[in-house]
Amino acid sequence: MTGAASLLKDWSLAWRFAIREMRGGLSGFRIFILCILLGTAAIAGVNSVAASMSEALEGRGREILAGDIRFELKQREANTAERAYLDSLGEVAVASNMRSMVRSEDKTRQTLSELKAVDGLYPLYGKFVADPDRPLAELLAAREGVYGALAQPMLLDRLGSKVGDRVLIGDMTVEIRGRIVSEPDQLSDGFALAPRLLIAREALVKSGLMQTGSLVDNNYRIKLAEGSKPNGQIRREAQAKFPEAGWAIRGSGNAAPALSNNIERFSEFLTLVGLAALAAGGVGVANAVTAYLDSKRGVIACFKSLGAPGRLIVMVYMIQILLIAVLAIIGGLAVGAAITPVAGYFLQDYMPVPEGLTLYPRALGLAALFGLLITLAFSVLPLGRSRLIRATELFRSQSETGWRRVPVRYYIAAGLVFLAVGALAVLSADQRFLAFVFVASTAGAFLVLRLVAYGVAALARRVRKVQSATLRLAIGNIHRPGALTASVILSLGLGLTLLSALALIEGNLRGSLAGAMAEKAPNFFFVDIQSRDIDGFKSVLDKAAPGGEVRSVPMLRGRILAFNGEDVQKRNVPQEARWVLQGDRGITYSETVPENSRVEEGAWWDKDYSGEPLVSFASEEGHQLGLKIGDTVTVNVLGRNITAKIANFRAVEWRSMSINFVMVFSPNTFKGAPHAWLATLTDHAATPAVEQGVMRSVTNAYPGITSIRVKDALDIASDLVGQLATAVRAASSIALVVSVLVLSGAIAAGNRARIHDAVVLKTLGARRSMLMRAYFYEYALLGLSASVFALAAASVASWYVVTEIMELPFRFLPGAALWTLAVALIVTAGTGFLGTWRVLGQKAAPVLREL
Incomplete structure (x- = not known):
């Protein structure tokens, strides 16, 4: 018989055995199913809602x-x-x-x-x-x-x-x-x-x-x-x-490109959050598969005794696992598809959404593929552990000897599947660098969490004997064989890290909007000031706010058309710099370097400069666009195309929220061109009553001038941040729910060993109250360990996002730390109590007969 024919025969035989054995039900796979279902549903739902909104935008263009x-x-x-x-x-x-x-x-x-x-x-x-x-x-x-x-x-x-x-x-x-x-x-x-x-x-x-x-x-x-x-x-x-x-x-x-782009970016981010939840659920998959195979020791022993090769055993249980995963994925896709009309009901007052239930094959297919790959990635190693186990070892009631000797090819297979998950996440995203960073961070978090778990167990092993027998038992449970340490820290750490990082980012952003930015920002922006009114306008402000500082600059609007004669629409512009080219930009001219900026490269023009038009470009944005000194910028202003040479790059302090421009031109560029003025009023001692008086005085004197109170704009921005953060936290909470499921599954899987431990200890005189305290201490210590890691990792991640990406000052928020600690303790202790209550109620006689 050829190798292909033999393999086909093995698959056929494995299929028959797998189906027959599954007739007994799916006991032990509830957590497995829920983890895959929730993660798949999150990805399917987010992408389906995004697709529905994009389709509605296009259909009702x-x-x-x-x-x-x-x-x-x-x-x-x-x-x-x-x-x-x-x-x-x-x-x-x-x-x-x-x-x-x-x-x-x-x-x-x-x-x-x-x-x-x-x-x-x-x-x-x-x-x-x-x-x-x-x-x-x-x-x-x-x-x-x-x-x-x-x-x-x-x-x-x-x-x-x-x-x-x-x-x-x-x-x-x-x-x-x-x-x-x-x-x-x-x-x-x-x-x-x-x-x-x-x-x-x-x-x-x-x-x-x-x-x-x-x-x-x-x-x-x-x-x-x-x-x-x-x-x-x-x-x-x-x-x-x-x-x-x-x-x-x-x-x-x-019809609405900005909205379409925001929908796409937001959906990509939430897809990655859903993937993180699915990855956290992968720990539950591994635990469930391990526990299931452990419960099948007798069956596997029979296979081994009858001469079944290791390959056949792996095939049988892989078929079962994949069939159960398919059921979970189908359930997740159904839930994800149902999210679309529900989301449409709540969003119909804000944006176009389709009516009724519509299926989006790409969104559902992507979610299904993620679910299947995660299942395979976390199942390969547990399946590999069953291949080389001797029948005599499988008959031992508690021994796990031999379960760690996994053939190298299974590690290679698991690594390849994990790489496939990461590649799919990156290739399916428009913001591929962000997706790569997210995937790499998640992989790094798993590795670090595994090391933290080993470290916690090693530390518990080296702790000196404590006087309290209850605490001594709890510490022993942390490092004993089959301990829950790795499962608890892996499952809980990722979800807490994600939620803590989001809380720190939101808190710092809203704090900056209400604090540092508000303190530095001017009280008002005034636009559409006509040249003939500028002096009178300043006189009105001098009377209404005598202690205020007034700054004014000429202002025009211009759209960038070309760099070095090349149409900007044909350039490959990085995402972070596209805003410069979208729509019209405010521009100005000046003889001197504007406030809140300094020349970093090149030189400023002389006050009486009268040569070819020159422009000073914001340094960061200019370099992101690939510009250099001597390049030309073509801008359309009031129906005329003006080409100017870049004379210098400026470092601009955008966070000051004062008058800043991407482009500042030499004065001769717009000589004689009609324009209005832009002005700010800064008076940090002004009360709300004074500000209302300023608005009333300016508007009554010059009805055509528009007064924008900066505090109102910051309040709107803060509200938007809060709404977005609520939506992100709601999606991210799925990761925490999955963590609880994984924790529950890990506790259930370890109950077999705990039943024996509890019965022996009770036989030796231990009371139920003592065992409950020991379990409480154990789960509290594990929850504390997970929260410490989550806080450390979240602080580093949020610090990077706030300082390097948002370019804002970072402040550690004690409230977020206490919230993380409280959630960790409640989840671990509460889930642990519920999971072990049944253990403590077991009668001793039936268990002792098996020892």
């Missing part, structure tokens, strides 16, 4: 964009030739967005708003919903010389106004005629710093807010004529016909 294609211009409107071209494409709806102050009619209250002005064609797709539900044109139309407006409820709350009241935008009075319920294109408009106020575009033009240099986004949404060219061809044609237009063109297939 026209509605989200409120058009087939959108042309966006900053600080200017389309000229005659540009508008004629846009009209030739189809029906054009124009909307303008800007931030503006809104005041009560008596001028006593004011607040920042996201002002949106639309024409009569808005929206071309989708439905705008208002309360009352009347035609939009009717609600916004002028009545007796007063235009209508629609406001979000938050704006009315801030002003203390209601429907029917009148408010001021600029010097124009408008009447609040309803509340905004939903906007079809809200997602495509991007992040909102303030609540929305909707008016007619005709009203905005007459308000006087659209002045030279005002930060206005003019959006031309087009409903393409039937038979029009594809969006990509239109984009290329428009850029070729109007190379200096500087417009941003977005099609319905990419």
Whole structure:
């Protein structure tokens, strides 16, 4: 018989034995099934929800964009030739967005708003919903010389106004005629710093807010004529016909790119968190397989006695393990798929989600593959331990002799499967470096946790005899053969490390937003200050906040088009620097080096410099983009392409939250160009009442100037951080749940030995209360060991993230340490108590008969 035929026969025979033996049920595999099910469900659920949102964004692209294609211009409107071209494409709806102050009619209250002005064609797709539900044109139309407006409820709350009241935008009075319920294109408009106020575009033009240099986004949404060219061809044609237009063109297939990118990044991160939970569950898989094979000693002994080769035994139990894993994976996929409509129910008010249950094969397939690989990775070594065991050794009731002699090929096989898990995690992620770091960190954590477990056992072995018999018994349990030390520390350490690191990162980030950043940051940013008003504006601030420091700089908006003549869209830009090229950037000019920055490379230009345009680029961002001194940057400003040579790189202190720019140009670059000014007010002694007085004075004197209170922006950022942290902690808690399951499984697997120990000790006079205290001390010591490692590892990881990635100061948070310690003790002691209660209730006679 050939080798292939023999192998096929063995597999056939192994299959029959495996199926027959499984008829007795899945006893001993409950923890195995739950660990794989939860980890698979987490990965399947996260990826399915992300896929559903991405599909909805793409499927409802026209509605989200409120058009087939959108042309966006900053600080200017389309000229005659540009508008004629846009009209030739189809029906054009124009909307303008800007931030503006809104005041009560008596001028006593004011607040920042996201002002949106639309024409009569808005929206071309989708439905705008208002309360009352009347035609939009009717609600916004002028009545007796007063235009209508629609406001979000938050704006009315801030002003203390209601429907029917009148408010001021600029010097124009408008009447609040309803509340905004939903906007079809809200997602495509991007992040909102303030609540929305909707008016007619005709009203905005007459308000006087659209002045030279005002930060206005003019959006031309087009409903393409039937038979029009594809969006990509239109984009290329428009850029070729109007190379200096500087417009941003977005099609319905990419209606909300920022949101799509955030969904993808967030889902990738949560997938890695789910993988960590699945890896933690792998310890439970290994424990369950080991315990199951241990319970099958008699069966394996019979196989051995009848001449069955080791290969056949491995095949039989591998088939069983894989079949059980498939059942667990199917259950996990079902739970993961069910998460999609549940998440959709809670997210439907914030973003488009599909209705009903939809299956996403790629998401489910990825989760299934991870589940299968993790099962194999953690099962190979326990299976290998059964191959070379003699029948006489298997008949011994408590001996584990021989179970550690694993053939080298099984270590190689396990290593290859682990590598496959890591490769799949990295290759399936867009942020591959982040995925690689996460996988490497998880692998390193497992290795270190194993060393910690060995260290704890070795330390317990070397502890001097203590007077308390209970404590002495607990310490002995930590280092005896078959101890739970490795299982407890491995399972609990990873979950606690993940949750502790997230808590420390969130705490430091929110602390910086509320503390160090808030202390350094100015009280206000003021934008859209006209050149003719700058002196008067400063006089108003001198009176309203006499102790404050005012800084002002000229400001324009520009979009980077090319480096050294090469289109930036064709460059391979690293993820961390892409924000510089996305949309328009604020730019300025200066004769001297700006505050909060210093020249690191190159030289600053002379005050009376009049040569070719020069630019100073932020050092970190410039190097990330691959730029060097002497390279050229082409920027579109107010419809003109300007090319400047990089003269120097600056180190910018972004954390100061003061006036900072990526690009600072030489003054001659924009000589004669119309622009507005940007200013800050810093007065750390100012009370909330003084700040309200500043806003009231500036807005009443210059209604066109927008006042942004920095504390309000920091509060919004802190709330967002809190919401994201809650979502991440909820997903990460799966790792802790899996850790508890693994711990429960380890305790259950070790109960056989503990029953014998407990019976012998009780026979010798030990009381149940003494044994319970001993078990409590044991689990408490193990929980304390796991929490100490978790705190140390989490502190190092969070320190790196906070200081090196976020570039913020790091502070150890005692509250997080106490929380970690409390969770560790509660989980280990509580689970240990529940798991060993049955052990202490065993009657002595039946057990003693087997000894």
